[in-house]
Amino acid sequence: MKKLTRAEQKALRPAQILDAAFEEFIEQGYTAARVEDIAARIGVTKGTVYVYFPTKEVLFSAMARHIAVPFEDVLADAKKLNGSCAERLRSLILLFYERVMEDRRTRELLRFAISEGVRFPQLIDDHYAELIEPILVTGQALIDEGVRQGEFRDGPAALARVILAPALALIVEALIHDGRRDLETPRYIEAHLDLALHGLAAASS
Amino acid sequence: MKKLTRAEQKALRPAQILDAAFEEFIEQGYTAARVEDIAARIGVTKGTVYVYFPTKEVLFSAMARHIAVPFEDVLADAKKLNGSCAERLRSLILLFYERVMEDRRTRELLRFAISEGVRFPQLIDDHYAELIEPILVTGQALIDEGVRQGEFRDGPAALARVILAPALALIVEALIHDGRRDLETPRYIEAHLDLALHGLAAASS
Amino acid sequence: MKKLTRAEQKALRPAQILDAAFEEFIEQGYTAARVEDIAARIGVTKGTVYVYFPTKEVLFSAMARHIAVPFEDVLADAKKLNGSCAERLRSLILLFYERVMEDRRTRELLRFAISEGVRFPQLIDDHYAELIEPILVTGQALIDEGVRQGEFRDGPAALARVILAPALALIVEALIHDGRRDLETPRYIEAHLDLALHGLAAASS
């Protein structure tokens, strides 16, 4: 198991370093994190990190991109949903909870967006455009379709950002309490779905 | 106006330092902020900061408490609301937007909760207990009253955290985009109110 | 003796540091010299050096300017010379040996010009224009005057750079052998004067 060839080792190193960097940056923040501690997490010395990443800043950016990758296929899955608009909206919300809220890596990505945004504005804007915006666009398209079909009522509430907001808010609560408090996630999600679907429902329902 | 006695000067110093610290900590984060830059903001040297605060950590905690003060009277105002439960809920939500979302200082307090939470967990927990929890309790009490009075339907949606979540989410969006993008706040708030009130409304309404 | 006030100490620091830097840069060269060793020479820590000079590069430039100062009054003295042109040329050459060749600080300045010129071209050019050029101009004026007066013969040899060259060459020998070999300075100077004066002498002399 421990016997990897040099070439194999090398191919794995960047991802290893990035994963270690993720943990260290989360725990300490960009400035307080030490390159040496990142290296130590995978049993190498700091020189090795510099073989792959020229500066701490580049390492951070690369780490952010690396972590964001799995985020991308949430969208792919969102496109495959079936059923009435209400059913599909419900599924979209649930998908968001499962894949974003419940995945530590994407959750922590939001922490970086908030805490290191001043230092890496470009990074944040790119991530927003690539990850968040498409989900909002998908959600909005779904809502608009529901309105056209008479499933949802036409009114100001038909705004995807607001409909999905409780999921974002729960991630924030999770980041703030960081395991020190019970979020009552199942009940929260149920309330969210209930509010969204009732709030959007056409008057005759 | 500029002529303050030494005694007056002295009485103001701590608040001055705390305000300067707030700005610097926001822009740089706890670790990257420099005591010397905080001092420079009010035209003194770093030695002066140490006259009032023994360490950078203590300074940060004091700053957080100092910034949180105006937050407290949101609650007082919330208690004075009149009208039907729906009207009062509406007012409570609007109050939250006006006094929290729109106030830079309380908004940035949330940034600290997210970015420095690992370093100052006690601080975060205290703030949550003193500031957020009472508002949620007040909101929940209002909703529960509405349910008892038949104004609101009885169901899972009747959860204050979810009802208020869009306001929290908008603050987060504000922190992330930091002025680089239009949040469409008025439309967002309208949608939030519309969703909350329709989502909670009793069926016969 | 050891009792200096803070203010006095501070006023002396820059010069102290610059003198220490001079010694260290000579012994090690710019790149190999360590700021910490410079500081240690005057019994302070490296942080202190950075209180006065923001980078090692700036420190080096400041040191070069500091060392070059005494150089300047060689020129002033050169202007005061009396006697025939031959006597004044003789005195100028001797002045150069006494004040430049025999002064360790100006001698080492030439080493920096040669060894660190690639790194600090501006510095070298400035020094050349301020220190060497005026001496050559003075020497050339003297020679030209001698020619006009019939004291010196008119010919290609009447070129100050060549007439003074042996002095420069001796400095170079001194830098190369660095005390490991006897330069026979008195005999060398005598030969230089003899060559210059006979070489320039009008045919009839």
Place this chain on the structure above:
Amino acid sequence: MKKLTRAEQKALRPAQILDAAFEEFIEQGYTAARVEDIAARIGVTKGTVYVYFPTKEVLFSAMARHIAVPFEDVLADAKKLNGSCAERLRSLILLFYERVMEDRRTRELLRFAISEGVRFPQLIDDHYAELIEPILVTGQALIDEGVRQGEFRDGPAALARVILAPALALIVEALIHDGRRDLETPRYIEAHLDLALHGLAAASS
């Protein structure tokens, strides 16, 4: 041309490395030069350099010896000179300009003698004994012969170091200005020859 057998390649490697080292050491100085950059100049990696030279220090010494080789036959040519002593001295001086002053490699050797002398005193002393001293001895012998033959006057000026000094001084000027200034070499050489020959000429001439 580009097709060399491995064996040929191998035989050339050391010289290639030494040439590359020469360039890099000139541009950066011993300490600042990087082994990796030396390797890159000939399209290999630093490991290769270590195959041939165990340390950077050894590499530097080897480079100095390698560069000095062509220097040696200046002497051989000097021995072949014909004509009167004045003619032979003239030729010797010109030979020195052509072969030393005008050859970048030997010129830069002088820079190393001055800048890295403290680090490699043995190297400098060896070079001096092998390269400079013989030339001075040859020059001195020639002058002495001229004196004996009545061609040159007997006096202090008859010192080879002083007679040849302007050539050394011009090399130094070349090193200092490094192409940023016109040295007026032809005129300078003419002046040098004129001064030397007039300065040494017997009184009756």
Place this chain on the structure above:
DNA sequence: AATGAATGAGCCTTCATTCAT
């Protein structure tokens, strides 16, 4: 109360050198 010179621990980054491939 305010200053700012001085400290020294600490961190990012570099690079000569090693060695398994």
Place this chain on the structure above:
DNA sequence: TATGAATGAAGGCTCATTCAT
């Protein structure tokens, strides 16, 4: 012979903190 991943000892520079004035 050549490679280049990995090491680890440095070294430049920063900054929280101290303290004499």
